[in-house]
Amino acid sequence: MTTATQNGTRKIVINPVTRVEGHGKVTIQMDEDNHVTQARLHIIEFRGFERFVQGHFYWEVPVLVQRLCGICPVSHHLAASKACDMIVGADSLSPTAEKIRRLMHYGQTFQSHALHFYHLSSPDLLFGFDAPVAQRNVIGVIQAYPEVAKKAVLMRKFGQEVIKATAGKKIHGTGSIPGGVNKHLSQEDRDRLAAEVDTMLEWGVEGLKLCKDVTLASAEKLLPFGTFESNFLSIVREDGCLDLYDGNLRAKDADGKIIFDQVKPEDYLDVIREGVRNWSYMKFPFIHDRGQEKGWYRVGPLARINNCDFIDTPIAEEERQEFMALGKGRPIHATMAYHWARLIELVHSAEKMRELLADPDVLRGELTTTGERRDRGVAIIEAPRGTLIHDYEVDDNDQIRRGNLIVSTTHNNEAMNQAVRVVADQYLEGQAEISEGMLNSIEVGIRAYDPCLSCATHALGQMRLLVQLIGPDGTILDERTRG
Amino acid sequence: MRDKTVTITIDGKQVEAKAGQKIIEAADDAGIYIPRLCHHKDLPPRGHCRLCVVKVDGRPRSSCTIPVEEGMTIENDTEELNAHRRTVLEMMFVEGNHFCPSCETSGNCELQAEGYRLGMVVPKLPYIETHREVDATHPDIFINRDLCILCGRCVRASALQDGKTVFAFEGRGIEKVITVNAEHGLGETLMDVADAAAHVCPTGCLRTKRVGYSVPVGERKYDHNPIGSEIEQAASH
Ligand code: SF4
Ligand code: SF4
Ligand code: FES
Numbered sequence: 001m002t003t004a005t006q007n008g009t010r011k012i013v014i015n016p017v018t019r020v021e022g023h024g025k026v027t028i029q030m031d032e033d034n035h036v037t038q039a040r041l042h043i044i045e046f047r048g049f050e051r052f053v054q055g056h057f058y059w060e061v062p063v064l065v066q067r068l069c070g071i072c073p074v075s076h077h078l079a080a081s082k083a084c085d086m087i088v089g090a091d092s093l094s095p096t097a098e099k100i101r102r103l104m105h106y107g108q109t110f111q112s113h114a115l116h117f118y119h120l121s122s123p124d125l126l127f128g129f130d131a132p133v134a135q136r137n138v139i140g141v142i143q144a145y146p147e148v149a150k151k152a153v154l155m156r157k158f159g160q161e162v163i164k165a166t167a168g169k170k171i172h173g174t175g176s177i178p179g180g181v182n183k184h185l186s187q188e189d190r191d192r193l194a195a196e197v198d199t200m201l202e203w204g205v206e207g208l209k210l211c212k213d214v215t216l217a218s219a220e221k222l223l224p225f226g227t228f229e230s231n232f233l234s235i236v237r238e239d240g241c242l243d244l245y246d247g248n249l250r251a252k253d254a255d256g257k258i259i260f261d262q263v264k265p266e267d268y269l270d271v272i273r274e275g276v277r278n279w280s281y282m283k284f285p286f287i288h289d290r291g292q293e294k295g296w297y298r299v300g301p302l303a304r305i306n307n308c309d310f311i312d313t314p315i316a317e318e319e320r321q322e323f324m325a326l327g328k329g330r331p332i333h334a335t336m337a338y339h340w341a342r343l344i345e346l347v348h349s350a351e352k353m354r355e356l357l358a359d360p361d362v363l364r365g366e367l368t369t370t371g372e373r374r375d376r377g378v379a380i381i382e383a384p385r386g387t388l389i390h391d392y393e394v395d396d397n398d399q400i401r402r403g404n405l406i407v408s409t410t411h412n413n414e415a416m417n418q419a420v421r422v423v424a425d426q427y428l429e430g431q432a433e434i435s436e437g438m439l440n441s442i443e444v445g446i447r448a449y450d451p452c453l454s455c456a457t458h459a460l461g462q463m464r465l466l467v468q469l470i471g472p473d474g475t476i477l478d479e480r481t482r483g
Numbered sequence: 484m485r486d487k488t489v490t491i492t493i494d495g496k497q498v499e500a501k502a503g504q505k506i507i508e509a510a511d512d513a514g515i516y517i518p519r520l521c522h523h524k525d526l527p528p529r530g531h532c533r534l535c536v537v538k539v540d541g542r543p544r545s546s547c548t549i550p551v552e553e554g555m556t557i558e559n560d561t562e563e564l565n566a567h568r569r570t571v572l573e574m575m576f577v578e579g580n581h582f583c584p585s586c587e588t589s590g591n592c593e594l595q596a597e598g599y600r601l602g603m604v605v606p607k608l609p610y611i612e613t614h615r616e617v618d619a620t621h622p623d624i625f626i627n628r629d630l631c632i633l634c635g636r637c638v639r640a641s642a643l644q645d646g647k648t649v650f651a652f653e654g655r656g657i658e659k660v661i662t663v664n665a666e667h668g669l670g671e672t673l674m675d676v677a678d679a680a681a682h683v684c685p686t687g688c689l690r691t692k693r694v695g696y697s698v699p700v701g702e703r704k705y706d707h708n709p710i711g712s713e714i715e716q717a718a719s720h
């Protein structure tokens with residue numbers, strides 16, 4: 001089946017069997033000695049955001065943008081609201097509004113991280129990614145670890161309840177509005193959630209321990225898996241603290257040296273550019289003064305934990321220190337460390353929710369503030385998957401004239417390509433046939449980045465894949481499907 | 484003046500009505516709700532929307548325009564009439580561009596509320612997917628024509644209550660739209676946010692700017708009680 005070709009290169013294509021919006025495919029280019037020469041993840045991204053928002057009134061946008069993405073609507077809701085704060089001149093929110101929005105955000109982060117870990121990635125970690133697909137899925141987890149699975153479901157539910165209590169609904173919520181929020185937390189919701197939050201934190205800590213133990217137990221195998229070095233981007237608080245809801249941009253290089261720091265959201269275009277490549281619909285953002293070749297970066301849990309100086313909740317901070325010790329003074333670069341970092345954030349979110357649910361400000365106080373009207377609003381939030389940028393220009397009639405959006409999966413575009421390349425290097429090198437193990441490894445590598453692709457978030461946690469081995473002349477040399 | 488009363492029957496219930504009253508008003512007084520959209524208690528009836536059609540002695544008539552007469556037998560809450568009303572509503576939905584989950588008027592919208600009350604589900608008729616022009620020229624009020632059901636309430640309120648004649652209809656059939664008496668939009672008219680016309684629209688079409696989603700889910704007009712329940716409850720004691 002190995003066909004020698006003119007330039008001696010062959011190509012493996014991994015394609016989702018069922019094409020749904022948001023799917024991608026992977027192509028792996030190999031030379032005649034079966035060395036990987038190039039790997040690409042092709043993602044069909046939602047485009048047309050500009051047209052989608054144009055002409056709408058700015059106050060509609062926080063609700064409207066939830067239609068963009070069924071995977072993290074709350075992040076879009078909050079990012080757009082923050083951009084609207086700038087438009088209505090609400091430079092500082094009332095304590096009540098800020099706290100209710102944060103509660104909503106931590107609820108969202110908690111449920112999203114819980115879903116990702118337990119449903120999507122714990123099978124990879126618990127059974128090893130060489131395990132048969134039949135076992136390596138959430139059903140397998142339910143059978144082998146029924147307690148873990150049950151807790152996962154309840155954690156997710158808790159996060160969704162927090163969203164409902166603050167946003168009004170689990171999806172298409174309206175709670176966050178320009179300049180603040182539209183309601184307090186009801187005493188009833190507060191009491192109900194406060195009664196459960198300690199358990200949530202406890203389970204979060206258990207989950208983190210499980211993830212850490214599993215990772216360390218097979219560290220030699222897991223940590224080099226799909227690993228490469230990169231820059232990191234996130235927002236941090238003014239004092240360098242981890243802040244998932246608000247802050248300024250910071251980028252660090254592979255050695256952990258600051259590239260830029262405290263760049264205000266409205267100045268993001270000074271430091272970040274969006275590159276395009278002819279083979280992909282998705283853009284390739286990069287740090288401007290490092291250039292497209294060297295300036296790409298990673299976002300998300302790993303970037304945030306690497307970037308911040310400390311965490312302002314005690315358990316997460318202790319865990320951060322333990323995690324960072326692994327890097328011996330350098331950032332952690334392991335792809336599989338994303339899971340560990342994600343669970344540190346899950347614990348942090350639970351600690352934050354506990355704090356907020358004990359705060360009387362969420363029950364009473366000023367809901368909105370305003371100030372001098374502006375014609376541009378830019379906001380950055382750390383969505384569960386990473387940095388999310390919303391940028392709007394508004395005309396005198398209050399209508400959106402221009403909008404720009406950079407989602408976390410786009411920031412991580414190059415990184416996911418790199419992950420695929422490294423995994424391919426490690427696992428496919430010298431192999432002439434497509435094995436189940438190859439497929440699994442590539443899938444696991446991509447999934448660590450928790451991309452918002454429908455194929456990557458399939459209910460059973462398996463990506464449906466089609467793999468083709470293609471020669472340089474375009475002929476299919478081998479083919480394998482799954483899902 | 485007119486103290487004379489007449490007796491009519493609505494859905495088998497005997498109702499005393501004031502002579503000269505429209506059927507819909509007599510029903511309201513008796514605590515019987517007849518679905519409606521173009522009718523507004525402070526405005527003269529026009530009979531535009533056909534949602535209030537009842538059967539009067541077996542014949543379909545719009546209850547907002549027909550006065551009561553002694554001995555009338557009226558059918559209102561029947562499966563046949565409600566099915567007809569659902570079709571009327573469906574036509575309104577497909578002739579506009581309505582996506583309730585993200586609409587700022589959701590929960591306060593009479594069109595949506597009638598849909599819920601009458602058990603309308605997803606329209607079977609094909610969507611027309613309109614993209615009519617939004618008029619955002621006024622500093623405090625906007626017109627989102629894709630949500631207009633051509634009920635004419637704003638036209639009447641502006642002319643009769645505000646004495647301004649800001650609104651009018653233009654075009655025919657499917658091309659018919661609500662328009663303003665000014666070349667460059669609502670901002671050029673005498674319209675003021677305090678005018679009656681600014682507060683009568685049954686849908687999200689003619690609305691006050693920057694109100695947006697300030698009323699939380701759970702506190703909106705129709706979140707707990709269906710449209711018409713205020714009429715049914717007022718007369719129930
Ligand atoms: S105007 Fe009413 S029916 Fe139309 S989308 Fe808005 S809420 Fe729904
Ligand atoms: S703008 Fe509103 S009140 Fe005026 S005709 Fe249209 S739906 Fe009726
Ligand atoms: S309410 Fe009678 S026709 Fe509209």
